[in-house]
Amino acid sequence: MENLAEIRDLKVEATTDSGRRVEIIKGVSLDVAPGEMVALIGESGSGKTTIALTLLGHARTGCRISGGSVRVAGKDMVALTERERASVRGTSVSYVPQSAAASFNPAKRIIDQVIEVTRIHRLMPPDEARQKAVELFRALSLPDPEHIGSRYPHQVSGGQLQRLAAAMALIGDPKLVIFDEPTTALDVTTQIEVLRAFKSVMKKGGIAGVYVSHDLAVVAQIADRIVVLRGGEVQEVGTTADILSRAEHPYTRELLAAFEPKRRVDDDAAAQERKPLLEVSGLLAGYGPVQPDGLPMVRAVQEASLRVEKGRNLGIIGESGCGKSTLARAIAGILPASAGRLVFDGQELPRSARSRTRDQLRELQIVFQYADTALNPAKSIEDIIGRPLNFYHGMKGKARDIRIDQLLDMVKLPKALRHRRPAELSGGQKQRVNFARALAAEPKLILCDEITSALDTVVAAAVIDLLKELQRELSLSYIFISHDLSVVEAICDEIVVMYDGRKVEEITPAQLKTPKHPYSKLLFSSVPKLDPSWLDSLQLDKELVREYGHR
């Protein structure tokens, strides 16, 4: 059988601002057979999106396809002119972007955007195109397929929008669809729906796909073959079952290993009575104008009570919008709570950060999710880490320099990085700097708000190991907020499950297999497993999904 797409010895190079050329894709070859789903997997910077984009004949700004050939349905995308490529895009090859929310025009109705492809390529009359779109909506199991198209993008949920983006890609009857991390931004319970919809549509239409992702478990559900990439080179190619069970390349093994949560060993849990470090009771926080009853209009967190003991970790888990980040902000005093008490280390803590003393601020540090925005891009790493040293401990000159080196050493970063700016570091390095800044304050408790969710699996696992190690050395406590169960499981002694602003259950990792609350059950069973048959065999309670799923 002839291949639908053939990439041969592909090379892509980029030009840096000093005029130096860097080869980012170093001779990659891969095939996609008709109707086959091939996954490209690797960490960020491995070139997976760059390769996927070359199938559309596209290279991002500053990049250039410098060698090799990309044949799609008999045409070499590299050699075509821009006009010829445009005629191929949408009809032979199409693209589903990572963030559907950013790729829909908020000012136009969805249906008009979905059928735009047929209008541009003059494939069929608008009425026929609309009918076809409705069929696709139905095939993608979107609710109310007849009328959903007449809504505007902000009127549908994230998971629905992602499926609508797929409908947009499929309407021109392409032979090959490129999915660029389409479920990465979705919650686990939503992700299942979207994956199922994609899988059934692709199977039914016999359409080939290239699925770009860094999540091996997601890929395991949907792909026939997996291509593992690193540093712009193919490391390993194999069928999904082969890669999962008989991985040969060390990097693939590392990826697989990062998936097995290393449970935290609780050395002397029962041995000694632990003192509470932070006690939160009846906390209520929210946004909007204050109502007559003295509470904010939108209550993002209600009646939250939790307790962190010295040297132990608390995990807070829930989906986006459940109020877990608001809870962290209320504890840190960034968003002062409207009601409730905070007791930190035996002392009552003022609700607002403004009225806390400098020592109280120092002892409770918060680390944010996106290191990109949490580090000032205009300052060097040295200044960023050095500021808390100077501010809280009055360190200057040599003492400060030595301490910065120690801190960089603690988070396992080379000392040479101290003169660089955040933009010159990788994602994992930035998150380490972000963490080193919190450590510089010498806190007792660190609030970690989704600190690993912007990182790749392997890097995230390394960061988690680092946190554990530092905890042993410095007797810290963490409050670990995440939507990723495996991360929380790996580091926390106790887990709080949140839903719709409330705490629904408090469990220990040992009880993870048997959650009591129905929402916890749904959440835990929605986390993808490495088993390729997981998605097909998964039976979710319909009642539960209707009640708690954000579809």
Added chain:
Amino acid sequence: MTPSSTLSQKFGYSFNWIGMIGLSIILFWATIALIAPHIVPHPVGEIVDEDYFGPMSNELWLGSDYLGRDMLSRVLMGARYTVGISLAAVSIACFCGVVLGMTAAVVGGWFDTVLSRVLDAMNSIPSKLSGLVVVAAVGSSISVLVVTLAVIYTPGAYRFARALAVNINTMDFITVARTRGEGIFYMIGSEILPNIIGPILADLGIRFVFVVLLLSGLSFLGLGVQPPYADWGALVHENVGGLPFGAPAVIVPSLAIASLTISVNLLIDNLPKKIRDRSA
């Protein structure tokens, strides 16, 4: 590659040749402004030519003006006023505007509201008119001109800086600095300013041009620099009668204004950039 590639590699900055041209023209006029009294061939007010709108000659390199005064001396001395007054005014305006704008963004609340409305009200007064009234009321002197021009251009700089700072203010690193308990001066000076300095400088360049033009306008109305001294705008105005004769007296000061304003913008659009890719 630019001729400066070896130089730029040494300092870790790349500076393209357009920016260099801008910088050298600005330095040229700044030097002239400083040393003008020592190099002028004739006193500014002295009538040296029997003819008016005289052509370029060996005696008078740039010809003579409408009274037969030496144009070269007048342009050289005019540089002092144009460069000096405009630069002082624009620096004061941008400094006040940017500091207030960043403070308003960081402090927020009623402070921001009151300050914004007051400066909006100032912004609504036509600049030429308010300049006219103030100068007519107080009388024209260099310090009055500088202060008036600065006040006129502060609200614009404030608006611009506030808009930029509000964006930066929502970033997580600002929240981190806040929860650290940092004071207002550290916040604006160390966290916000470095992130908005590029656009602020570009704005300064444009505002400088506006100030030069307004100063020229005031001089045109006779309220700017007082005779016998004249800034470049006044030189254009008083010699505008020479236009039909193609007299250098009107062309030269126009070119001087153009060269200064254009080169300021060229420089600011092409400031040296730090090379991030240092492994080359």
